Amino acid sequence: MKATTRERPSGLRAVAHEPVRRRSSSFGGRCPRRDPTKAFLRRQLLRQLEQLSEGTTDGHHALGYEPGKGDLRDCVTDYVQSHPERKADYRLVFREIGPAAPGERPRRELLAIKPRRGSNNIYAHVCARLKRHPADRQPGLNRFGDRPADSGGNQATRQAELDAKRAIAHAWAGQQPLASSRPLDLAGLTVARTTSSRRSARHRLSPTHHSPTHPRNRAAGL
Numbered sequence: 268m269k270a271t272t273r274e275r276p277s278g279l280r281a282v283a284h285e286p287v288r289r290r291s292s293s294f295g296g297r298c299p300r301r302d303p304t305k306a307f308l309r310r311q312l313l314r315q316l317e318q319l320s321e322g323t324t325d326g327h328h329a330l331g332y333e334p335g336k337g338d339l340r341d342c343v344t345d346y347v348q349s350h351p352e353r354k355a356d357y358r359l360v361f362r363e364i365g366p367a368a369p370g371e372r373p374r375r376e377l378l379a380i381k382p383r384r385g386s387n388n389i390y391a392h393v394c395a396r397l398k399r400h401p402a403d404r405q406p407g408l409n410r411f412g413d414r415p416a417d418s419g420g421n422q423a424t425r426q427a428e429l430d431a432k433r434a435i436a437h438a439w440a441g442q443q444p445l446a447s448s449r450p451l452d453l454a455g456l457t458v459a460r461t462t463s464s465r466r467s468a469r470h471r472l473s474p475t476h477h478s479p480t481h482p483r484n485r486a487a488g489l
Contacts, residue, residue: 308349308357312380315347316451319361319375325429326361331414337394337401340411341436342378343429358383360393363436364444373437376444377451396445410435 318324326343342362346355358381364374378396381389394401411432436442 304350307351308347311347311349312357312359315345315359316377319345320451325426325433328425329411329414329428329432330360331417332404332408333415334402336388336390337399338403338405338408339390339393339399340405340408340414341432341442342393343432346383347380356383357381358389360389362442362444363433364442365437365439373433374444376448407441410439 315324319326324345326345328344330339330342330344332338332340339360342360344358344360347357347359348355349357360378362376362378364376366373379389379392381392383389391401399405414428
């Protein structure tokens with residue numbers, strides 16, 4: 268892979284595979300405020316997605332090919348913490364994609380979010396979503412080089428590879444988002460969660476939940 272110097276984009280359009288978009292909108296459970304760990308994980312995830320969308324980060328390292336894990340040389344992984352006192356224990360995978368039309372912004376397609384340990388391997392999910400057999404190389408991805416699947420070395424080495432692969436992806440017309448991908452409205456996710464929390468609060472104070480205005484409570488002097 269030929270190294271290419273390319274200025275980091277200042278703004279990108281975030282898109283997500285539809286099941287991942289739905290998972291992002293409900294990440295951390297229905298009422299994360301009841302569970303501080305889930306609330307922290309959700310905040311960290313939204314913060315990471317915002318940084319990826321703004322172009323202030325490019326992910327941790329580019330992925331490679333490994334038999335059994337699949338050919339993901341056009342993908343990037345990043346890490347998210349679920350607890351402030353733990354190492355990052357969640358992983359997300361995305362792809363760099365060029366603009367849909369001249370003058371538009373480049374895109375980053377979120378493919379999966381999963382815990383780093385345990386079952387439900389994230390790479391198996393990504394391969395399934397991209398319709399790639401985990402044992403096969405993808406000939407079209409040879410343009411991204413032939414590095415093994417590892418963490419990519421030190422920060423400077425990783426960043427140089429991320430820059431080079433991003434330039435290749437943006438220039439390749441064959442790098443297109445999945446038909447199921449949709450724009451990821453990060454502001455909408457935050458608003459939706461706030462609205463949901465307010466609805467939950469109103470629900471807890473509704474007459475059917477024995478609020479102070481409920482006749483049963485008034486009769487009891489509550």
